[in-house]
Amino acid sequence: MKDLIGIKELSRQDIEEILNTAKAFKEVLQRDIKKVPTLRGKTAINLFFEPSTRTRTSFELAEKRLSLDVLNFSVSTSSVVKGETLYDTLKTIEAYNVDYIVIRHPCSGAAKFVANHTPACVINAGDGTNEHPTQALLDAFSILEIKGRLDGLKIAIVGDIIHSRVARSNLYLLSKFDTEIRFVGPPTVVPGYAPDNVKIFYDLKEGIKDSDVIMLLRIQLERQNAAFIPSLKEYFHVWGVKKDVFSYIKDDAIIMHPGPMNRGVEISTEVADSSRSIILRQVTNGIATRMAVIYLLTPREA
Numbered sequence: 001m002k003d004l005i006g007i008k009e010l011s012r013q014d015i016e017e018i019l020n021t022a023k024a025f026k027e028v029l030q031r032d033i034k035k036v037p038t039l040r041g042k043t044a045i046n047l048f049f050e051p052s053t054r055t056r057t058s059f060e061l062a063e064k065r066l067s068l069d070v071l072n073f074s075v076s077t078s079s080v081v082k083g084e085t086l087y088d089t090l091k092t093i094e095a096y097n098v099d100y101i102v103i104r105h106p107c108s109g110a111a112k113f114v115a116n117h118t119p120a121c122v123i124n125a126g127d128g129t130n131e132h133p134t135q136a137l138l139d140a141f142s143i144l145e146i147k148g149r150l151d152g153l154k155i156a157i158v159g160d161i162i163h164s165r166v167a168r169s170n171l172y173l174l175s176k177f178d179t180e181i182r183f184v185g186p187p188t189v190v191p192g193y194a195p196d197n198v199k200i201f202y203d204l205k206e207g208i209k210d211s212d213v214i215m216l217l218r219i220q221l222e223r224q225n226a227a228f229i230p231s232l233k234e235y236f237h238v239w240g241v242k243k244d245v246f247s248y249i250k251d252d253a254i255i256m257h258p259g260p261m262n263r264g265v266e267i268s269t270e271v272a273d274s275s276r277s278i279i280l281r282q283v284t285n286g287i288a289t290r291m292a293v294i295y296l297l298t299p300r301e302a
């Protein structure tokens with residue numbers, strides 16, 4: 001494939017190939033090998049039109065570990081603020097013969113638009129509420145590392161699902177395996193309908209008590225043009241995952257969060273920093289997973 005725009009268009013076999021390649025890269029990195037010469041002489045640009053901590057830094061590290069030359073495009077200091085269109089920004093970048101474009105954009109479909117207009121490989125680092133495919137891949141990689149499988153697991157996705165591109169990509173990915181997916185949250189932020197393999201819970205305890213994986217989501221206020229929850233304080237009171245959950249969740253249940261997290265809203269500090277939390281492992285696994293994605297893409301001949 002030339003691009004990774006979404007999980008939706010990947011097969012189970014594609015996903016397994018990416019995860020196996022990520023495993024191999026993680027093993028290389030664990031041998032304290034800082035760089036592999038695989039993509040020496042090629043160039044990547046990270047085009048982030050929205051803020052990012054984890055995705056941007058781990059893409060940059062992944063690119064550097066693959067020996068790519070890396071350009072970071074800062075929207076706030078670019079001519080985008082003077083009204084330059086996405087198309088013209090793309091064509092400008094293309095004039096430098098860039099081989100890989102990583103893009104995060106507030107508009108759903110922006111990554112696909114860019115991919116359709118360039119011979120470079122395009123990786124979607126999050127487009128609006130549509131998809132965040134590398135997050136779902138690193139989440140699956142992290143689950144596999146701990147549980148040894150995806151098939152047969154019950155996975156609860158808790159919180160602001162309707163505004164979450166992470167939830168959407170995870171739904172697509174986990175649905176390609178034999179998993180039971182649970183959407184857990186208040187009715188205002190959980191879809192009212194779901195595919196057959198998804199169960200909906202409007203009660204936190206019911207939704208997570210026998211789940212193997214509990215994946216928490218931030219309330220994405222930046223994507224809400226109306227009040228979907230009464231207040232963050234009330235949300236924490238009713239839906240926040242606090243240390244009391246340890247009295248009823250499975251002993252080997254793991255707690256995940258794609259970040260950035262809001263402590264005291266969807267998660268308490270005791271849970272975020274507990275031994276059940278694999279949040280920082282997810283961050284670490286972002287590098288090997290993104291190396292695998294970049295490595296497996298094939299640029300179109302110009």
Ligand code: CP
Nearest residue numbers: 052053054055258259
């Ligand atoms: N998970 C995630 O996309 O985090 P950032 O917004 O910090 O990149």
